[in-house]
Amino acid sequence: MNYWLMKSEPQTYSISDLDRDRTTIWDGVRNYQARNYLRQMQVGDLAFFYHSNATPPGIVGLMRVVTPEVIDPTQFDSSSPYYDPKSDSHSPRWYTVKVEFVKVFPRFISLPTLKQKFSPEELGVVKQGNRLSVMPVTEAIAQRILALAQ
Known part of the structure; x- marks a missing residue:
């Protein structure tokens, strides 16, 4: 199992949104x-959910990868802010x-x-x-983050 840190602006998609939805595609x-980094993720990997562009920013919880190598559908949607006109379904550029x-951590970090x-x-x-909105975290550092969150 690997550990990751993944950022999202809480006004766009927050840990509360993920708690409500239970699962989501990490698109955009x-x-x-x-x-x-997203393409290196495997089923069962854990990711720290980091609220960016917040006051203050920080780690709020934990999520788990359930499906790797997902083609990001927003690259094909011309109405999406993440649309990529250079990408096509036969040769997608963006994966997620x-x-x-x-869980939401008892202590915000x-x-x-x-x-x-x-x-x-x-x-x-x-x-x-x-x-970077996605980055690896070593197991030793992940264990220290988990201890801080308790």
Whole structure:
């Protein structure tokens, strides 16, 4: 099993939305490095749900990958903000995963707290200028995050 951190703006899609929906396709990722990370995910991998562009931003909960290698349907929808006219159904450019809700953490872990507890080499989200919406997390770091969340 691998661990990941996946960002979403809570006004767009929050941990509460995932709790309500139970599962969702993590669509709309339009960065090639983040897409490549999504393509590495496997069934059972766990991902920290990070609320970005919030006051303050931080890790709010946990989700699990239930279906890997999902073709992101928003790339073909011309009315979607994630539409990609260069992508076609025979050669899609954007892939994602389907995730399921696991839990909301008892303790919210704010970005300032993450910066105090982890170096940029340990946890990419604390690196200044890091804009990736999906990133890997080592098991050792994941265990430390899980302990902070309790």
